[in-house]
Amino acid sequence: LVLAFVPGLALAKDKKIVLGFSQVGAESEWRTANTQSIKDAAAKEGITLKFSDAQQRQENQIKAIRSFIAQRVDVIAFSPVVETGWEPVLREAKAARIPVILSDRAVDVKDDSLWVSFMGSDFVEEGRRAAKWLIDYAPVKQLAAQGEVNIVELQGTVGSAPAIDRKQGFEEVLKNAPKFKIIRSQTGDFTRAKGKEVMEAFLKAEGKKINVLYAHNDDMAIGAIQAIEEAGLRPGKDVVIVSIDAVKGAFEAMIAGKLNCTVECSPLLGPQLMSAVKDVVAGKPLPKRIVTEEGVFPQEVAAKEFPHRKY
Numbered sequence: 001l002v003l004a005f006v007p008g009l010a011l012a013k014d015k016k017i018v019l020g021f022s023q024v025g026a027e028s029e030w031r032t033a034n035t036q037s038i039k040d041a042a043a044k045e046g047i048t049l050k051f052s053d054a055q056q057r058q059e060n061q062i063k064a065i066r067s068f069i070a071q072r073v074d075v076i077a078f079s080p081v082v083e084t085g086w087e088p089v090l091r092e093a094k095a096a097r098i099p100v101i102l103s104d105r106a107v108d109v110k111d112d113s114l115w116v117s118f119m120g121s122d123f124v125e126e127g128r129r130a131a132k133w134l135i136d137y138a139p140v141k142q143l144a145a146q147g148e149v150n151i152v153e154l155q156g157t158v159g160s161a162p163a164i165d166r167k168q169g170f171e172e173v174l175k176n177a178p179k180f181k182i183i184r185s186q187t188g189d190f191t192r193a194k195g196k197e198v199m200e201a202f203l204k205a206e207g208k209k210i211n212v213l214y215a216h217n218d219d220m221a222i223g224a225i226q227a228i229e230e231a232g233l234r235p236g237k238d239v240v241i242v243s244i245d246a247v248k249g250a251f252e253a254m255i256a257g258k259l260n261c262t263v264e265c266s267p268l269l270g271p272q273l274m275s276a277v278k279d280v281v282a283g284k285p286l287p288k289r290i291v292t293e294e295g296v297f298p299q300e301v302a303a304k305e306f307p308h309r310k311y
């Protein structure tokens, strides 16, 4: 009874956790679903969220993190646009004793004590899954039996973990499939507009030689579908397309027969992130790595799966 009147204690008990989150931007359907998930989960858990959109620029993220440090937030989380260049700002956060959680994308720093936990997908595995599906896809198998399979690749943002890893995983599997050749590879920055633009350039250079498009995300594939149609070719038939994320737009494209497969990468990290934030504030140890579980969706299952999709 007496304790209830100690003002400091009551304050400490009611004090809301403040989380500073620096988001990459709003470049894709995946990203907007990710932002929504984080905002919803913070509201649900009663966590005060300071949200900052970096518009895909590292310097904006660094600025946002510095401002979170200056505001003395309880926890900082961010989705690093690129892998490298984070040491100085992460050292500042550590010096201020503010724990940092990596959401969705990893950083490449020598000192792993600069961040407490990394949650998100295994991007290398996603690349492998895309390649494995491709090699086993009957129309592509037929092509491989007759000659070479020419692939064009739309990469994600240069220097980002998902672009680096999805390329690596895909190439790793193709090493054992000598008929499969990546004839062009360029970044489309994870956006529809860039995906379309770069696909146009690929088509101009290679024309009907292109058998397959591998896009590091669905948005670029959807942009490329437009380019393929405008070039008078049939996406999903003349050009087999596999991409990553499994957003609703990809399911719609599959149902329309224009996309052949999407590999799942879930953006719904909000609830996991908030529980990690609460744990770290409570002084509980966090796992260094929390991997998201996900599947592969070929066109044949698209109509059946569509009603169950949450993003």
Ligand code: GYE
Binding pocket: 027, 028, 029, 030, 031, 104, 105, 162, 190, 216, 217, 218, 219, 244, 245, 265
């Ligand atoms: O695949 C892409 C987004 O980091 C996993 O970023 C994320 C990627 C996602 O823009 O659509």
